[in-house]
Every structure is written in C-alpha cells, then in structure tokens.
Amino acid sequence: MQGHFDDLMKRAIYSGSAAGLASACAASTAAVRAGHEPYAAINAVSHCLWPRAIWHEEPSFRYSAFGATIHMGSAAFWGVLFESLCGPRSRPATIVAAAATTALVAYVVDYHAVPKRVTPGFEAHLSKRSLAMTYVALGAGFAIAALIRGRAAR
Structure with a gap:
C-alpha cells in the first residue's frame, strides 16, 4: 500500500510540474498580451498572503x-x-479525458468553490478567454507528461 501511495505521489509531482509550468507560461503570456508585465499573473497568486500582490507587476x-x-x-x-x-x-x-476533467475541476474549485481570498488571482490580469486558456494549458501539461511517461516506459 505504501508503495502505491509513493508511486502516486511521484507521478503527481512529475505531471503536476509539467502542468504548472505550462499554465504559468500561458498565464504570463496572456498577461503580456493584455498589457501587463509577465510576472503580474504569477505575483497575483500570492495575494492570499499579501493582498497588494495582485497588483504588483515587477519581479x-x-x-x-x-x-x-x-x-x-x-x-x-x-x-x-x-x-x-x-x-x-x-x-x-x-x-x-483525465487531464480535461482535472483542469475543469481545478477551474470550478479555484473560481467557484473557494473564497475569493484564495483564488489564483489570474483574473486580475487576464481576460476570461485567456483564463480559460490557462486551464487548457494546465490540462495539456498533465496529458503531455503522462503521454511522455507512457512512451518512456515502453
């Protein structure tokens, strides 16, 4: 049982890292397209600790x-x-299918289930379309990581 849990955690960190990088790149690119600095979207995530972080654009x-x-x-x-x-x-x-489901659940929880104080904060710098693309990138990151892992295992 412990081995199964350890394996799950390793896979989650691997695929989560790919998904996190993909969505961070998408959010930063969208922020730039909206006229903000590339750091603005990632800085906004820390608004749960420091409320003014949501408006800080510099690294x-x-x-x-x-x-x-x-x-x-x-x-x-x-x-x-x-x-x-x-x-x-x-x-x-x-x-x-698992990647799309996970991205959709993440969006619903992030923007419709948790208090505003703990949302990602991307919405301060991104259009609704760009926000959606950030979650598409999250799902794509999960899928790509798992597909690469599956190919390497063969």
Missing part, C-alpha cells in the same frame, strides 16, 4: 517566488487527482 522575491511556489504546489495537488483518474499505464484517450 520580487516576496510576490514572484511565493506565487510560483504556491502555483506549482497547487499543480502538484491537482496532479494527485489527475494521476488517480488515469493511473500509471493508461491509454492516450484515458489520459486526455
């Missing part, structure tokens, strides 16, 4: 490092759901 240890850490930790958290849904050796269709 800073306090807002950028903590925002990135919170974001990547959240992606690893969602990676547990993703990996539980698709398992260690799934078919590509199952992987894509």
Whole structure:
C-alpha cells in the first residue's frame, strides 16, 4: 500500500510540474498580451498572503517566488487527482479525458468553490478567454507528461 501511495505521489509531482509550468507560461503570456508585465499573473497568486500582490507587476522575491511556489504546489495537488483518474499505464484517450476533467475541476474549485481570498488571482490580469486558456494549458501539461511517461516506459 505504501508503495502505491509513493508511486502516486511521484507521478503527481512529475505531471503536476509539467502542468504548472505550462499554465504559468500561458498565464504570463496572456498577461503580456493584455498589457501587463509577465510576472503580474504569477505575483497575483500570492495575494492570499499579501493582498497588494495582485497588483504588483515587477519581479520580487516576496510576490514572484511565493506565487510560483504556491502555483506549482497547487499543480502538484491537482496532479494527485489527475494521476488517480488515469493511473500509471493508461491509454492516450484515458489520459486526455483525465487531464480535461482535472483542469475543469481545478477551474470550478479555484473560481467557484473557494473564497475569493484564495483564488489564483489570474483574473486580475487576464481576460476570461485567456483564463480559460490557462486551464487548457494546465490540462495539456498533465496529458503531455503522462503521454511522455507512457512512451518512456515502453
């Protein structure tokens, strides 16, 4: 049982890291397209600790490092759901369905279930379409990581 849990956690960190990087890149790119600095979206994540972080656009240890850490930790958290849904050796269709489901659940929880104080904060800098694309990137990151892992296992 412990081995199964350890394996799940390793896979969740791996796929969550890919998903977190993909969604952070999407959010930063969208922020720039909206006329903000690339750090604005990641800084906004740390608004749960420092409310004014949501408006800070320049890189800073306090807002950028903590925002990135919170974001990547959240992606690893969602990676547990993703990996539980698709398992260690799934078919590509199952992987894509699990990734889409996880991204959708993450969006619903992030923006409709938790208090505003603990939302990701991306909405301060991104259009609704760009916010949706950030979650598409999250799902794509999960799927790509699992597909690469599956290919490497063969």
